[in-house]
Amino acid sequence: MYVKTTTRKTKTGEVRYLQLAHNEWDAAARRSVPKVVYSFGREDQLDTDAIRRLVTALSRLLSPADALAATADGDLVFTESRPYGGAYVLDQLWHRLGIAKILAGLASSGRGRPRDAAAAERVLCCAPWSPTGRSPRPPSLPRRSG
Secondary structure, three states: OEEEEEEEEEEOEEEEEEEEEEEEOOOOOOOOEEEEEEEEEEEEHOEEEEEEHHHHHHOOOOOOHHHHHHHOOOOOOOOOOOOOOOHHHHHHHHHOOOOHHHHHHHHHHOOOOOOOHHHHHHHHHHOOOOOOOOOOOOOOOOOOOO
């Protein structure tokens, strides 16, 4: 696919039209024929916000390296990306689900005996089903690979 530019002469000068096009093979004519997929309209009336949204939507279909290479100038070079890892994801889930707030509320509820929120977190983190569990796994749970 490519952006096709068409120029038309008017009384006041030239007007350029932009179209998204691709070539299809015409077996009867034995040559490729351009087919217009979408017409963006006149170049001087181009909706740049709509183009930006289209590029963003199409970039989601690519890997981060390919998206950067497709949208960046030739001066930038993608070197690497580093994952945050499971600990970061679990911490964010912990806070988004409100578990820290619930435990803090239970610890300071004022009813019954005082509770230690940090101890409750340690119990949840060391449970047999947790990724950091130190106690033996029940036979019904599969072992982690790696």
